[in-house]
Amino acid sequence: MKIVAVEAIPFAIPYAKPLRFASGEVRTADHVLIRVRTDDGLTGTAEAPPRPYTYGETQESIVAVIDKIFAPQLLGLTALERETVHARLNRTVGNPTAKAAIDLALWDILGQATGAPVCGLLGGWTDRMRVSHMVGFAPADEMVAEAERVRDTYGITTFKVKVGRQPYGEDVAACRALREALGPGVELYVDGNRGWSASEAARALSEMADLGLLFAEELCPADDVLGRRRLVAGSPVPFIADESATRPAEVTRELLGGSATAISIKTARTGFTGSQRVLYGCEGLGVEVVMGNQIDGQIGTLCSVAFGAAHRASSRYAGELSNFLDMTDDLLTEPLTIESGTLRVREGAGLGIDIDPDKLARYRQDR
Template structure:
């Protein structure tokens, strides 16, 4: 079970349509496939989706830091040395997505070696999660149409609505149209990606007070410390820390400082080791958790559902697991399937997925 090599393979797959939100827009998945090889011939995989407008990482940067720093740091360790891996990766500041992919590929390799799923290794609470679909900026009619299609084709009943535009009435009109178009039995929540000020956020939430929203996520900047505390005190729904709470220490700061009342866990930036730390912290503090989406492809979504299904706390809410549906293609030999509003953990050891080598050869950008 000794780690003998780590690969970082950049690839690009176009989206069928761009996903737009307050902090940027995505036209293609410019990701990095990470492979961890062991001396037993086992290969673990994970995906690294760089988000330069959020964490400062780029595709080239992720590949470089893995090849130049992280691979030499973990080669020679075993798959069971996960705390040692975490410690060595933590010596480097930042680079959360690159670290997470290395960590998750090691967990996948461990599961394959032990013929056990990652979900079972982590906790084994369930084998599936309810799905929430993310709706990016568009006209009210287009967003209602997309939500109806997702509901009709996949049975999805929970929707995360991107907001954060100015004037705020652009977004409040969208959310109102969604509520009127989908009815009262659909769950809606909003994510501002830090696009509004605290006062704009308070005004928008007041305008939407009759729409029965379940959550509000990162409506205003994380460094507006007093504004966020004031905003949270105005709200009647949980305020979710996302980009502001990547590490357990940041989660502690946001929750105990009164700047948030819930937390988004994204395995693509925490890995399974860091995500488990954050989960246990939230569980101990009695803080609600939602499994977030880094605009993941199918491999990233497989990681999210593997983690989310492993614990009671992370299974209670629908996980953001469907944005791979907007990609024009993917790398897996067997595509993930959403049915009845649920995504099942792929059966099999590790993450339960396999990479299509022909597709990888076609989409990789380093050859």
Template structure:
């Protein structure tokens, strides 16, 4: 079995409920669908989310690097030679989601070729993941209405609140309104997307200490070294690294330097191969992980579920898996279903992302 050709298809699907946060906002899923074909007529699929405000990638740059840089080097290789593929991808710096999607697509076609679900190839710990829903910048009352709706309709009982606003009172009010409206049995955690300084983050934590918040993600820029370390040392809840930890090397640096004491894993930027290495490092050090979301489509969310459910350590916490519900449509032929606050893995060979050809034809941009 050899890689025969690679496609990078740009497409765009509008969001009905755009997500706004400290480092940007998303109104349209202007993503890239990656398809890797073999000479045995097997096709592996993955989704790539451009996030220029986080990784510097755009839809055009992803299509270009995949088709002009990576594809010529990967065509002709055996997909099972995953370490060789990783070595080739590492020769080109940055471009994390382009690399991550290629890796996921290769795992997908390997699973298909072996007739085995990828979540079982990876580890097979469980067959579902609890769901966390992300809440963007809105007035506090609207945030509570959205959370109550998602809890009532989908059974979701874990929420990530996007924070990092100024004045700080906006975020503090939102925390209090959510806690009062949702009750003590609902998990709430924060993600400031580097929107505060370390001192501002400490003030927010001090003023919300009585609310039982579970985590704070990327409170400030990781380059604010002394302030961030001081925050980690004094915080009573885990300080989670996300965009400051895109690679295995980043994770080890931030954990060892004291810049974070929990890690957000996103398969969209690390693929399954590097995500396994990050997870192993965290498990060995006794560090909690969360399965994060790049405001993913259902294709991307399905990949996160496959990885998160594969391992005990990554399945402990609810994964951020529901923001595809904010989209007007999707490419999956069989939509994902959230039942009692959880999503099951697809018990089919590969990852299970079968694409609806009519929808792809409707939304593709090339």
């Protein structure tokens, strides 16, 4: 299983409807397909979604760092030498999704080589996860209509509501409209993407105290250190650290510093190896986790559900696994399907990623 090639293929697929939130918006999935090939004919596949407004990566930077820096350092290593792989990748700072995609692809190779699904290799707790759907910025009636459509079509009953607009009263009104329309049996939580100040967030949480929110996520910047600590200490619901806790050390810092009481795990930024380190650290501290969404396509979603379903702690809450529904197409030969509010792990060896060559040829950006 020696690595003989690492490919980074840029592709772009439009969204049928843009997702808008406090730190930006996404109209096109301008992602990078990662393929790691071995000398015995195995190919591990993953997807790197650049989020320049969060991590500073772009499609061009991911391709460049893999082609010019990462790939030459990995050739000749085996898929089993993950510690050596990560040590070499971490010589270069940043680039989390580029590093994560390589890790995901290596696990795909291990699954194929052993004939086992990656979900089983990681832990094999269950074969599916409940799905949470993200509702982006829009007028309140449009947000309600989207949530009702997703609930009625796919059976999804957990919704993550993007907040952080100014004035924040608009967000509170939207959350209240969602609660009134969807009823008490639906789970709601909010994500501010750092759009509010700590004082604005505290007032908004107070005004939404009767809505039965499940979580609050990144309502204000982590750099507002004292304000965020005061906010989290007074929060009536668990406070999730997401983009402020992208590595195990950052997770520890946010939790022990009182800036979060729960953690979002995203395989698109920590791979499977780093995600397990985050998960086990949270378990050791008695902290809950949720499976987040990097606005992944179906390839990234397959990775998220494989990890989330593999562990008891990461499968407890609904995972953010549905935003590929807003894409006009994808690269998989067999599209994912959400049924009765759940998404199943792909059966078979590895991750079960089978790329349609015609679709890849249509959407790739380097030819």
